[in-house]
Amino acid sequence: MEASRIDLRALVRPEKGLIGKTIFSDEDVYRRELQQVFARCWLYLGHESQLPQEHDFFTTYMGADTVIVTRSDGKIRAFLNACTHRGMKVCRTDRGNAADFTCPYHGWCFSSSGDLVGVPGMREAYNHQLDTKQWGLREVAQLDTFHGLIFATWSADAPSLATYLGDMSCYLDRMLNRMEGGVEMIGAVQKWEMPVNWKLIAENFLGDSYHVGTTHGSVVDIGFRKRPKKDGYQISIRGGHGFGSELGGFGASAEPTPYEAYLNTVRSKLTAARNPVDQFIPLGHGTIFPNMSFLDGVKFRMIRMSHPRGPGMTESHTMCFVDKALPEHLRDEVRRSFILAFGPSGMFEVEDGEVWGEVCDGLRGHVASSMDFNYQMGLGQDVPVSEKFGGDLPGRAGWYWSEVNQREYYRRWLELMEAK
Numbered sequence: 001m002e003a004s005r006i007d008l009r010a011l012v013r014p015e016k017g018l019i020g021k022t023i024f025s026d027e028d029v030y031r032r033e034l035q036q037v038f039a040r041c042w043l044y045l046g047h048e049s050q051l052p053q054e055h056d057f058f059t060t061y062m063g064a065d066t067v068i069v070t071r072s073d074g075k076i077r078a079f080l081n082a083c084t085h086r087g088m089k090v091c092r093t094d095r096g097n098a099a100d101f102t103c104p105y106h107g108w109c110f111s112s113s114g115d116l117v118g119v120p121g122m123r124e125a126y127n128h129q130l131d132t133k134q135w136g137l138r139e140v141a142q143l144d145t146f147h148g149l150i151f152a153t154w155s156a157d158a159p160s161l162a163t164y165l166g167d168m169s170c171y172l173d174r175m176l177n178r179m180e181g182g183v184e185m186i187g188a189v190q191k192w193e194m195p196v197n198w199k200l201i202a203e204n205f206l207g208d209s210y211h212v213g214t215t216h217g218s219v220v221d222i223g224f225r226k227r228p229k230k231d232g233y234q235i236s237i238r239g240g241h242g243f244g245s246e247l248g249g250f251g252a253s254a255e256p257t258p259y260e261a262y263l264n265t266v267r268s269k270l271t272a273a274r275n276p277v278d279q280f281i282p283l284g285h286g287t288i289f290p291n292m293s294f295l296d297g298v299k300f301r302m303i304r305m306s307h308p309r310g311p312g313m314t315e316s317h318t319m320c321f322v323d324k325a326l327p328e329h330l331r332d333e334v335r336r337s338f339i340l341a342f343g344p345s346g347m348f349e350v351e352d353g354e355v356w357g358e359v360c361d362g363l364r365g366h367v368a369s370s371m372d373f374n375y376q377m378g379l380g381q382d383v384p385v386s387e388k389f390g391g392d393l394p395g396r397a398g399w400y401w402s403e404v405n406q407r408e409y410y411r412r413w414l415e416l417m418e419a420k
């Protein structure tokens with residue numbers, strides 16, 4: 001069945017809290033997502049602190065397209081990681097420092113600013129006729145940063161990054177800019193694949209506090225974190241973004257660790273200013289539409305990309321970050337907590353991965369795939385954030401176990417999928 005023949009509107013009914021399971025397994029829906037969602041949205045690439053020096057680079061994905069992100073003449077740029085001769089990846093490592101990239105197939109050479117600067121046999125084979133200016137690496141249409149986070153889009157018509165993030169910016173600001181100097185990434189990007197549709201990961205981080213007590217019950221039992229208090233909120237932002245906050249306690253240990261004690265001091269200083277948005281420090285769990293998720297907790301902080309590798313496979317790229325101002329002796333505690341919880345064999349990660357894999361395995365059957373998932377929790381009960389938390393804070397607030405965020409996420413997804 002072609003996606004164009006699938007009636008997506010009949011499947012995706014967020015106003016009723018119903019989403020047809022087909023959108024998580026169908027190959028044609030996936031192909032359409034690459035075009036309608038991933039080729040048009042602003043996508044997270046990485047953080048400026050991953051490219052401190054001239055000619056530093058790293059590789060990642062935008063949707064299913066492989067890209068290289070470079071620093072060239074001080075400027076951050078992003079290119080399709082595909083040789084313009086016959087498509088070979090010109091860079092096959094995760095990160096490094098290189099002034100140019102030589103294609104391993106026939107040897108075309110591209111500078112870190114994307115220009116084609118060397119062609120073997122330019123005289124004998126091409127008779128100097130090849131117009132190298134036309135054959136540089138394909139560059140993204142727009143690239144911009146927000147507090148050091150690098151985003152790009154393939155769409156020249158896309159509205160600005162500031163417009164795209166919209167009302168989410170004021171909350172993200174408290175995650176990324178709560179202390180002098182902002183944040184920086186530490187350690188390497190953790191990468192692994194999971195047999196799951198990418199949206200199930202994005203929507204879990206976006207607004208699924210409901211699963212914590214069940215899926216992660218054992219982590220609570222061994223004292224890694226306190227039992228969730230269920231007095232937090234899910235905050236839904238127009239455009240499909242959102243987050244869930246336990247209002248200061250997200251992921252706390254039964255007994256505060258040195259880093260947690262430090263963070264408590266920081267938080268009391270910040271909240272003294274009585275800015276209503278500071279109630280959301282740390283921000284909690286969330287997703288920037290479509291596939292950038294984050295955890296901003298009291299034990300560790302991370303950003304995670306769920307790169308689609310087909311309808312039933314996702315490549316996760318996860319990285320730990322800290323406030324730049326964080327004292328050196330506390331960094332290792334944050335990094336270790338991150339690995340222990342959300343590294344490839346982390347306690348939370350393994351539990352989530354097991355569940356997501358089984359959900360997707362169950363979607364293979366004909367009967368199962370013709371049914372709906374239920375997103376009716378807290379339907380019609382969300383209120384303006386400002387009503388709950390004061391000030392003029394944007395967004396809608398649902399209770400801690402509301403699925404208000406997922407409903408807005410799939411409303412936005414449908415809007416993009418159907419757009420001309």
Ligand code: FES
Binds near residue numbers: 084085086088105
């Ligand atoms: S594919 Fe790169 S030089 Fe031929």
Ligand SMILES: [Fe+2]
Binds near residue numbers: 212216
């Ligand atoms: Fe989880």
